[in-house]
Amino acid sequence: MDVYDEIEIEDFTFDPATQLFHHPCPCGDKFAIALDDLLDGEDIAVCPSCSLMVRVIFEPEDLDEYVDQ
Protein backbone atom coordinates (compact mmCIF):
# COMPACT_ATOMS: atom_id res chain seq x y z
CA MET A 1 0.00 0.00 0.00
CA ASP A 2 1.25 3.45 -0.90
CA VAL A 3 1.98 6.04 1.73
CA TYR A 4 -1.10 8.26 1.73
CA ASP A 5 0.65 11.61 2.10
CA GLU A 6 3.82 13.39 3.13
CA ILE A 7 3.42 15.77 6.07
CA GLU A 8 5.95 18.26 7.35
CA ILE A 9 6.80 17.94 11.02
CA GLU A 10 5.64 21.51 11.66
CA ASP A 11 2.12 20.30 10.78
CA PHE A 12 2.17 17.70 13.56
CA THR A 13 1.15 18.46 17.15
CA PHE A 14 3.58 17.23 19.81
CA ASP A 15 2.21 15.95 23.10
CA PRO A 16 4.99 16.13 25.72
CA ALA A 17 3.08 13.79 28.06
CA THR A 18 3.03 10.88 25.60
CA GLN A 19 6.07 11.99 23.54
CA LEU A 20 3.94 11.44 20.43
CA PHE A 21 3.50 13.57 17.33
CA HIS A 22 -0.08 13.64 15.97
CA HIS A 23 -1.69 14.73 12.71
CA PRO A 24 -5.34 14.27 11.68
CA CYS A 25 -6.21 11.24 9.55
CA PRO A 26 -9.07 11.47 7.03
CA CYS A 27 -10.81 8.67 8.94
CA GLY A 28 -11.31 10.88 12.01
CA ASP A 29 -8.51 9.38 14.11
CA LYS A 30 -4.93 10.71 14.18
CA PHE A 31 -1.65 9.57 12.70
CA ALA A 32 0.94 9.12 15.43
CA ILE A 33 4.68 8.59 15.68
CA ALA A 34 6.91 8.66 18.77
CA LEU A 35 9.72 11.18 19.14
CA ASP A 36 12.06 8.27 19.85
CA ASP A 37 11.17 6.67 16.53
CA LEU A 38 11.94 9.89 14.68
CA LEU A 39 15.24 10.13 16.56
CA ASP A 40 15.97 6.60 15.37
CA GLY A 41 15.41 7.75 11.80
CA GLU A 42 11.96 6.25 11.26
CA ASP A 43 9.58 8.48 9.35
CA ILE A 44 6.28 6.60 8.92
CA ALA A 45 3.38 7.68 11.14
CA VAL A 46 0.46 5.26 11.35
CA CYS A 47 -3.21 5.60 12.24
CA PRO A 48 -4.54 3.29 14.99
CA SER A 49 -7.96 3.05 13.30
CA CYS A 50 -7.17 2.40 9.63
CA SER A 51 -4.49 1.31 7.22
CA LEU A 52 -3.37 4.78 6.12
CA MET A 53 0.20 5.88 6.74
CA VAL A 54 2.01 9.16 6.19
CA ARG A 55 5.68 9.99 5.78
CA VAL A 56 6.97 12.65 8.16
CA ILE A 57 9.15 15.24 6.45
CA PHE A 58 11.84 16.50 8.83
CA GLU A 59 15.51 17.20 9.31
CA PRO A 60 17.24 15.69 12.36
CA GLU A 61 17.80 19.17 13.83
CA ASP A 62 14.03 19.82 13.69
CA LEU A 63 13.73 17.43 16.64
CA ASP A 64 15.98 19.43 18.95
CA GLU A 65 13.18 21.64 20.22
CA TYR A 66 11.14 18.62 21.30
CA VAL A 67 13.85 16.67 23.11
CA ASP A 68 13.65 17.28 26.89
CA GLN A 69 10.10 18.62 26.60
Add this chain to the structure above:
Amino acid sequence: MKLLACGSNGHYQLGNGTNIDTNQLTPASFTVDGHLVDLPSSVAKIATGGNHTFVLLNSGSLYTCGDNSYGQCGLPPADHIAVFTPVPGQWRDVSCGWEYSILVDATDNVFVCGLGLKGELGLGESTTSTVLTRLDAMCGRGISVVSSMSLTLCRASDGKFYGWGDGKKGQLGAKKVRWVPEVVVFPVQEEILHFGLTKTDAVLQLRLRLVSFGRQAIDIPQKVHFFRTMWTCIHYEVEAEPCSVVSVGNNSHGQHFPNSWSQCGGVFETGSEHGLFYANNTVYAWGWGEHGNCGHSQVQGHDQIVFADANAIFKGKPAYMAGGCATSWIATD
Protein backbone atom coordinates in the same frame (compact mmCIF):
# COMPACT_ATOMS: atom_id res chain seq x y z
CA MET B 1 -38.00 12.27 4.25
CA LYS B 2 -34.87 10.63 5.61
CA LEU B 3 -31.20 11.36 6.06
CA LEU B 4 -29.12 8.26 5.39
CA ALA B 5 -25.45 7.89 6.24
CA CYS B 6 -22.63 5.36 6.22
CA GLY B 7 -18.96 5.35 7.19
CA SER B 8 -16.83 6.27 10.17
CA ASN B 9 -18.90 6.49 13.34
CA GLY B 10 -16.58 6.04 16.33
CA HIS B 11 -17.88 9.26 17.92
CA TYR B 12 -21.58 8.99 16.94
CA GLN B 13 -21.02 11.37 14.03
CA LEU B 14 -23.60 9.58 11.86
CA GLY B 15 -26.34 10.58 14.29
CA ASN B 16 -27.97 7.16 14.38
CA GLY B 17 -27.50 6.55 18.11
CA THR B 18 -24.60 4.12 17.75
CA ASN B 19 -20.82 4.44 17.57
CA ILE B 20 -20.33 1.55 15.14
CA ASP B 21 -18.99 2.10 11.61
CA THR B 22 -21.37 0.93 8.91
CA ASN B 23 -21.10 0.26 5.19
CA GLN B 24 -24.91 0.29 4.88
CA LEU B 25 -26.78 3.57 4.51
CA THR B 26 -28.52 3.97 7.87
CA PRO B 27 -31.18 6.54 8.84
CA ALA B 28 -30.10 9.31 11.18
CA SER B 29 -32.39 10.40 14.04
CA PHE B 30 -33.30 13.96 14.99
CA THR B 31 -34.54 15.23 18.33
CA VAL B 32 -37.53 17.52 17.81
CA ASP B 33 -39.51 18.70 20.84
CA GLY B 34 -38.21 15.78 22.86
CA HIS B 35 -39.15 13.14 20.28
CA LEU B 36 -36.93 11.18 17.90
CA VAL B 37 -37.95 11.69 14.29
CA ASP B 38 -36.53 11.24 10.81
CA LEU B 39 -35.21 14.26 8.93
CA PRO B 40 -37.63 17.11 9.88
CA SER B 41 -37.38 19.08 6.61
CA SER B 42 -35.20 19.57 3.54
CA VAL B 43 -31.41 19.83 3.89
CA ALA B 44 -29.53 22.98 2.88
CA LYS B 45 -26.04 21.88 3.91
CA ILE B 46 -24.14 19.21 5.79
CA ALA B 47 -20.81 20.19 7.37
CA THR B 48 -18.51 17.69 9.01
CA GLY B 49 -15.46 17.94 11.21
CA GLY B 50 -13.08 15.17 12.19
CA ASN B 51 -15.78 13.45 14.23
CA HIS B 52 -18.73 15.83 14.46
CA THR B 53 -21.53 16.81 12.09
CA PHE B 54 -23.94 19.68 11.44
CA VAL B 55 -27.09 19.49 9.34
CA LEU B 56 -28.47 22.89 8.28
CA LEU B 57 -32.07 22.78 7.06
CA ASN B 58 -33.61 25.16 4.53
CA SER B 59 -35.86 26.33 7.36
CA GLY B 60 -32.78 27.79 9.11
CA SER B 61 -32.81 25.16 11.85
CA LEU B 62 -29.46 23.60 12.67
CA TYR B 63 -28.81 20.14 14.14
CA THR B 64 -25.59 18.58 15.38
CA CYS B 65 -24.14 15.29 16.63
CA GLY B 66 -20.86 13.50 17.23
CA ASP B 67 -17.75 14.30 19.23
CA ASN B 68 -18.45 17.25 21.52
CA SER B 69 -15.43 16.98 23.85
CA TYR B 70 -14.47 20.59 23.23
CA GLY B 71 -17.95 21.97 22.59
CA GLN B 72 -17.36 21.79 18.84
CA CYS B 73 -21.04 20.91 18.33
CA GLY B 74 -22.04 24.34 19.64
CA LEU B 75 -23.75 22.76 22.65
CA PRO B 76 -22.38 22.42 26.21
CA PRO B 77 -19.39 20.04 26.16
CA ALA B 78 -20.08 16.35 26.59
CA ASP B 79 -18.24 13.27 25.40
CA HIS B 80 -20.58 12.93 22.45
CA ILE B 81 -24.08 13.67 21.11
CA ALA B 82 -25.62 10.45 19.86
CA VAL B 83 -28.44 11.75 17.64
CA PHE B 84 -28.99 15.05 15.83
CA THR B 85 -29.86 17.70 18.42
CA PRO B 86 -30.97 21.27 17.70
CA VAL B 87 -28.63 24.22 18.11
CA PRO B 88 -30.95 27.05 19.23
CA GLY B 89 -31.24 29.92 16.78
CA GLN B 90 -31.77 30.62 13.10
CA TRP B 91 -28.78 29.94 10.89
CA ARG B 92 -27.68 30.56 7.33
CA ASP B 93 -24.33 28.78 7.06
CA VAL B 94 -22.00 26.44 8.91
CA SER B 95 -18.54 24.97 8.34
CA CYS B 96 -16.37 22.60 10.33
CA GLY B 97 -12.68 22.01 10.75
CA TRP B 98 -11.00 19.21 12.63
CA GLU B 99 -12.32 19.94 16.15
CA TYR B 100 -13.98 23.33 15.71
CA SER B 101 -16.99 24.86 13.97
CA ILE B 102 -17.93 28.19 12.42
CA LEU B 103 -21.62 29.18 12.41
CA VAL B 104 -23.27 32.11 10.64
CA ASP B 105 -26.66 33.17 11.97
CA ALA B 106 -29.60 34.63 10.08
CA THR B 107 -28.38 38.17 10.79
CA ASP B 108 -24.88 37.46 9.46
CA ASN B 109 -23.16 37.17 12.84
CA VAL B 110 -20.33 34.65 12.94
CA PHE B 111 -19.93 32.33 15.93
CA VAL B 112 -17.12 29.89 16.70
CA CYS B 113 -16.77 26.91 19.03
CA GLY B 114 -14.48 23.99 19.78
CA LEU B 115 -10.72 23.59 19.83
CA GLY B 116 -8.19 25.22 17.53
CA LEU B 117 -4.51 25.32 18.44
CA LYS B 118 -3.43 27.37 15.43
CA GLY B 119 -5.84 30.27 15.23
CA GLU B 120 -8.76 28.22 13.92
CA LEU B 121 -11.23 30.01 16.22
CA GLY B 122 -10.12 33.50 15.16
CA LEU B 123 -10.31 34.59 18.80
CA GLY B 124 -6.66 35.59 19.15
CA GLU B 125 -4.42 33.20 21.03
CA SER B 126 -7.39 31.61 22.76
CA THR B 127 -7.46 27.99 21.66
CA THR B 128 -10.68 26.69 23.20
CA SER B 129 -14.23 27.96 23.14
CA THR B 130 -16.56 25.46 24.77
CA VAL B 131 -19.57 27.69 24.11
CA LEU B 132 -20.59 29.46 20.92
CA THR B 133 -18.64 32.72 20.95
CA ARG B 134 -19.43 35.61 18.65
CA LEU B 135 -16.51 36.57 16.46
CA ASP B 136 -16.78 40.32 16.82
CA ALA B 137 -14.47 41.05 13.90
CA MET B 138 -17.06 39.49 11.57
CA CYS B 139 -20.12 40.77 13.41
CA GLY B 140 -23.06 41.22 11.06
CA ARG B 141 -20.87 40.69 8.00
CA GLY B 142 -20.59 36.94 7.45
CA ILE B 143 -22.15 35.65 4.26
CA SER B 144 -20.66 32.24 3.65
CA VAL B 145 -17.87 30.16 5.14
CA VAL B 146 -15.71 27.22 4.18
CA SER B 147 -13.26 25.49 6.49
CA SER B 148 -10.54 22.95 5.97
CA MET B 149 -8.89 21.03 8.78
CA SER B 150 -7.31 24.15 10.30
CA LEU B 151 -8.23 27.14 8.14
CA THR B 152 -11.40 29.14 7.49
CA LEU B 153 -12.24 31.48 4.63
CA CYS B 154 -15.31 33.71 4.93
CA ARG B 155 -16.92 35.89 2.28
CA ALA B 156 -18.22 39.05 3.94
CA SER B 157 -21.03 41.44 3.08
CA ASP B 158 -18.47 44.05 1.98
CA GLY B 159 -17.44 41.67 -0.78
CA LYS B 160 -14.08 40.97 0.82
CA PHE B 161 -12.68 37.65 1.96
CA TYR B 162 -11.49 37.14 5.52
CA GLY B 163 -9.32 34.25 6.63
CA TRP B 164 -8.08 32.85 9.91
CA GLY B 165 -6.23 29.77 11.14
CA ASP B 166 -3.28 27.80 9.86
CA GLY B 167 -2.21 28.77 6.35
CA LYS B 168 1.34 27.48 6.46
CA LYS B 169 1.26 26.37 2.83
CA GLY B 170 0.65 29.93 1.64
CA GLN B 171 -3.04 29.31 0.93
CA LEU B 172 -4.01 32.88 1.85
CA GLY B 173 -0.68 34.60 1.21
CA ALA B 174 2.70 34.70 2.88
CA LYS B 175 1.49 34.89 6.48
CA LYS B 176 1.49 31.45 8.07
CA VAL B 177 -0.92 31.73 10.99
CA ARG B 178 -3.74 34.25 11.40
CA TRP B 179 -5.01 34.35 14.97
CA VAL B 180 -7.84 36.75 14.14
CA PRO B 181 -9.80 37.28 10.90
CA GLU B 182 -7.80 39.27 8.39
CA VAL B 183 -8.65 40.50 4.94
CA VAL B 184 -7.29 38.15 2.29
CA VAL B 185 -6.38 39.60 -1.09
CA PHE B 186 -5.84 36.89 -3.65
CA PRO B 187 -3.65 37.76 -6.65
CA VAL B 188 -6.48 37.48 -9.17
CA GLN B 189 -8.14 40.26 -11.14
CA GLU B 190 -11.44 38.56 -11.90
CA GLU B 191 -14.47 38.13 -9.67
CA ILE B 192 -14.30 35.07 -7.42
CA LEU B 193 -17.45 33.04 -8.14
CA HIS B 194 -16.87 30.14 -5.76
CA PHE B 195 -14.19 29.22 -3.25
CA GLY B 196 -13.07 26.11 -1.44
CA LEU B 197 -10.24 24.64 0.60
CA THR B 198 -8.25 21.44 0.52
CA LYS B 199 -6.06 20.65 3.52
CA THR B 200 -3.27 22.69 1.91
CA ASP B 201 -4.82 24.88 -0.80
CA ALA B 202 -7.31 27.67 -1.36
CA VAL B 203 -9.23 27.02 -4.59
CA LEU B 204 -10.95 29.83 -6.48
CA GLN B 205 -13.37 29.48 -9.35
CA LEU B 206 -13.28 32.49 -11.66
CA ARG B 207 -15.39 33.00 -14.75
CA LEU B 208 -12.90 31.47 -17.16
CA ARG B 209 -10.32 29.96 -14.86
CA LEU B 210 -9.82 27.68 -11.87
CA VAL B 211 -6.85 28.58 -9.72
CA SER B 212 -5.44 27.43 -6.38
CA PHE B 213 -2.86 28.78 -3.97
CA GLY B 214 -0.86 26.62 -1.57
CA ARG B 215 0.82 23.28 -1.96
CA GLN B 216 -0.67 22.27 -5.33
CA ALA B 217 -0.91 25.71 -6.99
CA ILE B 218 -2.98 24.78 -10.04
CA ASP B 219 -4.00 27.23 -12.75
CA ILE B 220 -6.57 25.87 -15.20
CA PRO B 221 -7.36 28.40 -17.96
CA GLN B 222 -10.77 26.88 -18.68
CA LYS B 223 -14.36 27.58 -17.81
CA VAL B 224 -15.51 25.05 -15.24
CA HIS B 225 -19.04 24.22 -14.13
CA PHE B 226 -18.09 23.58 -10.55
CA PHE B 227 -15.36 22.06 -8.41
CA ARG B 228 -15.12 20.09 -5.19
CA THR B 229 -12.20 19.39 -2.88
CA MET B 230 -10.98 16.42 -0.88
CA TRP B 231 -8.20 16.89 1.68
CA THR B 232 -5.45 16.30 -0.87
CA CYS B 233 -7.24 16.46 -4.22
CA ILE B 234 -9.22 18.89 -6.41
CA HIS B 235 -11.96 17.77 -8.83
CA TYR B 236 -13.60 19.99 -11.40
CA GLU B 237 -16.02 19.61 -14.28
CA VAL B 238 -14.87 21.30 -17.46
CA GLU B 239 -17.51 23.08 -19.46
CA ALA B 240 -16.92 21.48 -22.82
CA GLU B 241 -18.72 19.15 -25.13
CA PRO B 242 -19.10 16.62 -23.65
CA CYS B 243 -18.52 17.83 -20.07
CA SER B 244 -15.88 15.91 -18.23
CA VAL B 245 -14.58 15.68 -14.69
CA VAL B 246 -10.85 16.15 -14.13
CA SER B 247 -9.00 15.33 -10.90
CA VAL B 248 -5.76 16.92 -9.76
CA GLY B 249 -3.64 15.86 -6.79
CA ASN B 250 -3.21 12.79 -4.64
CA ASN B 251 -4.40 9.49 -6.12
CA SER B 252 -2.80 7.12 -3.60
CA HIS B 253 -6.15 5.51 -2.68
CA GLY B 254 -8.36 5.88 -5.73
CA GLN B 255 -9.25 9.51 -5.06
CA HIS B 256 -9.31 10.53 -8.73
CA PHE B 257 -12.76 10.53 -10.31
CA PRO B 258 -13.36 7.14 -11.99
CA ASN B 259 -12.21 7.44 -15.60
CA SER B 260 -15.04 5.49 -17.11
CA TRP B 261 -17.59 7.83 -15.52
CA SER B 262 -15.87 11.17 -16.09
CA GLN B 263 -18.30 12.16 -18.84
CA CYS B 264 -21.44 11.03 -17.01
CA GLY B 265 -22.50 14.65 -16.52
CA GLY B 266 -23.84 14.04 -13.05
CA VAL B 267 -23.32 16.14 -9.98
CA PHE B 268 -20.73 15.00 -7.49
CA GLU B 269 -19.78 15.75 -3.90
CA THR B 270 -16.62 14.95 -1.99
CA GLY B 271 -15.55 13.95 1.50
CA SER B 272 -12.11 13.74 3.09
CA GLU B 273 -10.73 11.25 0.55
CA HIS B 274 -13.79 9.87 -1.22
CA GLY B 275 -16.68 11.14 -3.28
CA LEU B 276 -20.27 10.52 -4.36
CA PHE B 277 -21.83 11.10 -7.75
CA TYR B 278 -25.27 10.69 -9.22
CA ALA B 279 -25.85 9.08 -12.61
CA ASN B 280 -28.37 6.66 -14.12
CA ASN B 281 -30.78 7.15 -11.21
CA THR B 282 -28.10 5.80 -8.85
CA VAL B 283 -25.65 7.27 -6.35
CA TYR B 284 -22.15 5.85 -6.69
CA ALA B 285 -19.18 6.24 -4.34
CA TRP B 286 -15.51 6.25 -5.20
CA GLY B 287 -12.14 6.77 -3.48
CA TRP B 288 -10.88 5.70 -0.09
CA GLY B 289 -13.66 3.74 1.63
CA GLU B 290 -12.02 1.84 4.45
CA HIS B 291 -14.67 2.82 7.02
CA GLY B 292 -17.65 1.77 4.91
CA ASN B 293 -18.09 5.27 3.50
CA CYS B 294 -18.08 3.90 -0.07
CA GLY B 295 -20.52 1.14 0.84
CA HIS B 296 -19.68 -2.51 0.34
CA SER B 297 -18.33 -3.75 -2.98
CA GLN B 298 -19.79 -6.95 -4.33
CA VAL B 299 -16.74 -7.47 -6.54
CA GLN B 300 -15.10 -10.73 -5.52
CA GLY B 301 -11.75 -10.20 -3.81
CA HIS B 302 -12.29 -6.44 -3.39
CA ASP B 303 -10.22 -5.11 -0.46
CA GLN B 304 -13.11 -2.75 0.64
CA ILE B 305 -10.46 -0.05 1.09
CA VAL B 306 -9.74 1.50 -2.31
CA PHE B 307 -12.76 2.06 -4.54
CA ALA B 308 -10.98 3.16 -7.70
CA ASP B 309 -14.11 2.31 -9.67
CA ALA B 310 -17.62 3.50 -8.91
CA ASN B 311 -19.58 1.50 -6.33
CA ALA B 312 -23.38 1.84 -6.33
CA ILE B 313 -24.65 2.71 -2.85
CA PHE B 314 -28.16 4.09 -3.41
CA LYS B 315 -30.91 3.61 -5.98
CA GLY B 316 -32.89 6.73 -6.84
CA LYS B 317 -32.37 10.49 -6.98
CA PRO B 318 -31.18 12.03 -3.71
CA ALA B 319 -32.62 15.33 -2.52
CA TYR B 320 -29.17 16.18 -1.21
CA MET B 321 -25.85 14.38 -0.87
CA ALA B 322 -22.57 15.14 0.87
CA GLY B 323 -19.28 13.60 1.87
CA GLY B 324 -17.62 14.00 5.25
CA CYS B 325 -14.61 12.71 7.09
CA ALA B 326 -14.91 9.10 5.87
CA THR B 327 -18.70 9.54 5.98
CA SER B 328 -21.32 9.68 3.22
CA TRP B 329 -24.71 11.38 3.41
CA ILE B 330 -27.86 11.07 1.29
CA ALA B 331 -31.11 12.90 2.02
CA THR B 332 -34.29 11.53 0.44
CA ASP B 333 -37.58 13.28 -0.28
